Amino acid sequence: SYEVTQPPSVSVFPGQTASVTCSGVKLGDKRVSWYQQKPGQSPLLVIYQDTKRPSGIPERFSGSSSVNTATLTISGTQAMDEADYYCQAWDSTTEVFGGGTQLTVL
Amino acid sequence: QVQLQESGPGLVKPSQTLSLNCTVSGASINSGSNYWTWIRQPAGKGLEWMGRIYTSGGTNYNPSLMGRITISLDTSTNQFSLRLKSVTATDTATYYCARGLPAAGSIYFDSWGQGTLVTVSS
Numbered sequence: 001s002y003e004v005t006q007p008p009s010v011s012v013f014p015g016q017t018a019s020v021t022c023s024g025v026k027l028g029d030k031r032v033s034w035y036q037q038k039p040g041q042s043p044l045l046v047i048y049q050d051t052k053r054p055s056g057i058p059e060r061f062s063g064s065s066s067v068n069t070a071t072l073t074i075s076g077t078q079a080m081d082e083a084d085y086y087c088q089a090w091d092s093t094t095e096v097f098g099g100g101t102q103l104t105v106l
Numbered sequence: 107q108v109q110l111q112e113s114g115p116g117l118v119k120p121s122q123t124l125s126l127n128c129t130v131s132g133a134s135i136n137s138g139s140n141y142w143t144w145i146r147q148p149a150g151k152g153l154e155w156m157g158r159i160y161t162s163g164g165t166n167y168n169p170s171l172m173g174r175i176t177i178s179l180d181t182s183t184n185q186f187s188l189r190l191k192s193v194t195a196t197d198t199a200t201y202y203c204a205r206g207l208p209a210a211g212s213i214y215f216d217s218w219g220q221g222t223l224v225t226v227s228s
Contacts (some may be wrong), residue, residue, distance in 0.1 A: 015208075033212070042219065043218055045215060045216050049212060088153075090213050
C-alpha cells in the first residue's frame with residue numbers, strides 16, 4: 001500500500017517561514033491536500049490539489065509539489081498557526097494520510 | 107454550508123460491533139459528486155482513513171479493515187453509517203465523518219464532523 005512520510009516536528013520563530021514536507025514515491029503524480037488540526041478540534045482543510053487555498057484560509061498558507069515531495073509553506077508564521085499538520089493523497093481507490101507534523105511556534 | 111454530525115454509543119465491548127451514524131445537513135447524500143467518508147484518530151496519534159461511500163452507493167475501504175467494515179447510506183434520514191465488527195481495544199479512537207470532494211484525480215475533505223470518541227472496553 002502507498003505511504004507518505006512527514007517529519008514528526010517542525011519549529012519556527014514568529015514571523016519566519018515554516019515548511020512542512022510530505023514525501024512519497026512519485027507523489028508529484030498525485031494531488032495532495034493539507035489539513036491543520038488544533039488540540040480538541042476537527043481537522044481543517046488548508047490546501048487542496050497541491051496549491052489551492054480554500055476560501056477563508058489566509059494567504060500565508062501555500063503549497064507546492066515536486067517529483068517525490070509536497071510542501072506546505074506558512075509565510076510570516078503566527079502563534080495561531082501552532083498545530084498539527086497532515087498531508088493526504090489519493091492512491092487508486094483509497095486515501096492515505098501522513099503521520100502528521102507538529103508545528104511549534106517558538 | 108455542509109454540516110456533519112456523528113452520533114452513536116461512546117462505549118463498546120470487545121468483540122462487539124461499533125455502529126455510528128453521520129447526519130448531513132446542507133447537502134443531499136444521494137446527489138452530487140460527494141464521497142461520504144469515515145476517518146478515525148486514536149488519542150495522540152494520526153488520522154486513519156477508514157473508508158467511503160459514493161452518492162451512488164459504491165464503497166471503498168481501507169485494506170487493513172477489510173472484512174470488518176461496512177459503510178452505508180440512509181437516504182430517508184440523510185445519514186450515512188459506519189459498522190465495524192469484532193472490535194478490540196485498538197479500535198478506541200475519535201471517529202470523524204467527512205465529505206470528500208473530487209478534483210483533478212484527487213479527493214479532498216472540505217467538511218468534517220466534530221468527532222465522537224468511542225472507547226472499546228469491557
